[in-house]
Amino acid sequence: VCLVWQHSMVAWLATLLSFLFIVGFSILPQSSLPVAGVQAFYTLLISALSKITHSFFPKDSTLETKPHKTNGLRIAVIPVLVTLVFVFLYSQSNPIFGNFISKLNFNSITAGWVFFTLGSGLLLTGIFFPEKSEVLQNFDPLHPDNLLRKKTSLHGRIVRILGLKSEFQIGKLLFGLLNLLLLLVNVLDLVYLFVLKTLPEGVQEKEFLHQSVNSLIFSVLLAIAIILYFFRGNLNFFRRNELLKIFVYLWIFQNLGLVLITCYKNTSYIENFGLTHKRIGVYVYLLLTCIGLCVTFLKVYAVKSNWFLIRANFSLSYGVLLLASFFSWDEIITNYNYRHYQKPSHEWLIDYAISLSDRNLPQLHQMLADNSLNLSATQRNAIFSKKQLFLEKQKILFLEKQKSLVWQSWNWSDTHILSTLTQDK
Template sequence: MKHLTLIIAALCFSTLFYQQQIGLNLSLFSIISIGILWWHNKSKFKNQRTIIYATIYLVTAVLVFIHGSALSVFVNLFSFFTLVGSVSSNKNAIYVQWINGLYSVIAGYFQRRFDAPKTTEVSTTKKDIDIIHWIKLIGIPLVFVIIFMLLYKNGNPIFEDLITEINFDFINMQWILLTVLGYFLFNNINQPVTVEPATTLDSNTSNLLIESENTSEEKNKKDNQLGTTLLAFLNVLIIFYIITDATYLLTNIVDTANHLSTQVHNGINALIASIIIAILTILFFFRGDLNFYKKNKTTKQLSYLWIGLNIILIVLISIKNYQYVSAFGFTYKRLGVFAYLLLTFSGLITTFIKVFKIKNLWYLFRINTQVAFAICIMSATVNWDYSITKYNINNAKVLDLNYLIHLKGNNAKLLQTYAVQYKLSDRTTTRINKKWDKHNQELLNRDWQAYSLENFTNMSKSK
C-alpha cells in the first residue's frame, strides 16, 4: 500500500510539472505532499507546531497561485523544508528544521536504509503485494528488450524494417524521468530523517547562560571597566552623529533622486557598521561571566542606551527612505531597505532581551531566524509588482514609467489605464500596449497546471 500511494503521487507529480510553469500545480503538489506526510506520520500531525507549519505551507502555495511572484515561490520552498523538518523533529529550532527538511528531501530514503536494523523480520501469513518487485520484474526486462532491439536493427536490414514499423513515439523519456524523480522525492519525505549530531545538540542546548564554576572576580572587574569605558565613548559618538543627522534632515530640502539616494545609501552603510559593531561588542562583553558580575549595572545600562540610540538611527534612516519613496515611488531596492531596517530592529530588540534576561548566542540565532522567516511569509502575501505600480501612479511626484514597464506583466492593466487617462508619448504607449498583449497571450497559452488566479478572473469576466 505504501509503494502504491507513492507511485500514484509520483504520477501526479509528473502530470502537474512536466513542461509547465509554476501556478495551480504548486498548490496541488502541496496538498499531495501534506497528504503523504500525514498518511505515513499520523502521530506527528497531532503536534500543534506541525499543524501550524502545514497550514503555513499550504497558505504559501495559495499565495503562489494568487501572485506567482518569485518571493512567494521562494517562501513556499522554505515552508516545505520547514514542514518536512518539523515532521522529523518538531522540538528543534527552525533553522535545524530547514536542515533536516532539505536533507530528507535529498537523502531521506538512503538514510533510512543505512539506519535500518539488520535483524531478519519474522514472516507473516498475510503479505502485502510487493509493488517494487513487480516494477522491477516488468520494467527491467522491458528496458533491456528495447535497448537490444535498437542495437540489433543496425545489424540486419529485415529486422530493421520490422522495428521501424513499431512506433515508439508514445514513450516520453523526459516524462518518465520526471515521474521517477517524483517517486524519489515522495519516497524521501514520507518518513523524514534527522541530521545528527546537529538535531540532538540543538535539542539539548538551552537558551540561558550558565555561570562557570571557576569564574574570576578580577577578570570580570577588568572586563566591566573596559566595557563601561568603551560603551560610554561609543554612546557619545552615536549621540553626536544622531544630532547632526537629525539637524541635516530637518534643515535641508532634497529635490533630486541622486541626492536622496546618496543620503539613504550612506545612512544604510553607517547603520550596517553601527549595528554590527553594537551587537558584536555587546555580545563580546556579555558572552560569559560578566552577566553574573554584581557590579555590571553601569555597563548594562550603557548597553541598553546604545541599543536605544541605534533604534533612533533606524528611525532616521526610515524617514529618509520614506522621503525617497514619497518623491520617486517604490522600487524593490527601496522596499529592501525597509526590510533590512525591520530585521536590524529585531536584532537590536533580541540583543536587549539577551542581555536583560542573560540569554546565550543560541537564543539570538533561534529567535532571529524565526523572525526572518515570519517577515518573508508576510512579504509574500503582497503582490509587489501590482502594489508598486499602483502606489507610484497615485503618489509618486516623479513617475518612472520605464521601471514599471519592466516589472512583471500583472501590472499591465494598471499601466494601460494610466496611458488612457494621461497623454503619453507614442513610444511609451506602444510599449505599454505590447506589454498588455504579451501578458494576455501568456495567460491564454497556459495549461491548467500553470493557471493562476488571474486566469480564472479573466474567464469570469469574459463570460
C-alpha cells in the same frame, strides 16, 4: 494559500521553506525552526542520496540476502534501464520495430519533465525513508535558551573574576565611546534633515540613502556581534554590571533611532523618485534590523543565550517572509507609481512597471485608457504610444499561456488578470 492567491516568487519561496520545515518537524518534532530546516536538508538530499547509492552499490554483502527498505528501488530501476538499452538496440537493428518506435509520441518527455521526475523521486525517498541526525537531535537540548552560570574551582574562580573585571572595564569604556559616537551621527543627521533641510555640499540624495543603508546593516551586525561577545557567559551574572547594561541598552535604542532616520530617508526618496523593489527591500532590511535589535535587548535583559538570539531571529525572519507573501508587490509598486506619476522626469517608472511580472497587467491596462494623468498631449503620446506595442505583445503572450494550463495550475491571481484583460472583448 498565498501561493494560490498571489502566485508570486515570494509566495513560492515561503511555500518551499514551509515544506522543508514540515519535513524537519515530522522527524524532530521538539526541535527549533533552524534545526528543523537543517534536518530537512539532511534528510531530503544527503540521506536520500546515500540511501539511493547504497541500494545500487551495497557496502554490506548481507544486503543481497536480507530485505532492505530501498532494495525495491534497485529491483525496479535496473531492469527498466537495461530494457531501454535493448529497445534502442532493437530499433536500430530492425527497421520495422524502429518505425513502430518512431511513431510513438514521446513529446511529453522533456528535459524539464525528467528533471522534475528525478527531483521528486529524490525528495519522496527522503520523506518516506527519513533518517535522523544524532547531532541535530541533541543540538537543542545541549544549547538551551536560558544562559546558565558556569561554576569553577576556587582558583579558577579567582582567575575568572579577574578576567570578568577586565572584560567589564573594557566593555564599559567601549560602549560608552560608541554611544557618544552614535549620538553625534544621529544628531548630525537630524540637523541636516529637519533643521537645515538640505544635504552637505556634493552629496546627492541617492548616495545619501545608499550609504546610510549599507553602513547601517554592517554597523548593526557588528553591534550585535560585540554585544554577543561580552554577554556570552558569566559577565551576565557579574554583580556590578548594571552600568554596562545601561550603556548597552542605550546603544541599542540609539541604533533603533538610526533605523528610524534611515526609514525617513527612504520614504523621502520614494516620494521624489518613485517606488521600486529595491526600495521596498530597504524597508524589509530595516524591519529585520529592528527585530534583531529588539531580540538582542531581550537577550541581555532576560539573560538568554546566544543560541536564543539565533533561533528567535531565524523564526521571526521566517514570519516576515510569510507576511510578505500575502501581498502582490508588483501591483503595489505599479499602483503607487501610477498615483504619484506627475513629473515628466518620471517617465522611467512606466518602463519599470512594464518590466515587472504579469501581476500588474490590469494596472497597465488601465493606464493605457486613462486620460486623467497630469501630462501634456505630447508627453502622453510620446510615452504611451511607445509602450502600447510592447504591452499588447505581453498581453497576447499571457493569454496564450493561460490557454495551455490545466486545473492543477489554477490560481486566483492569474484568473483575476485574465478576467480584467478579456472583459472588453
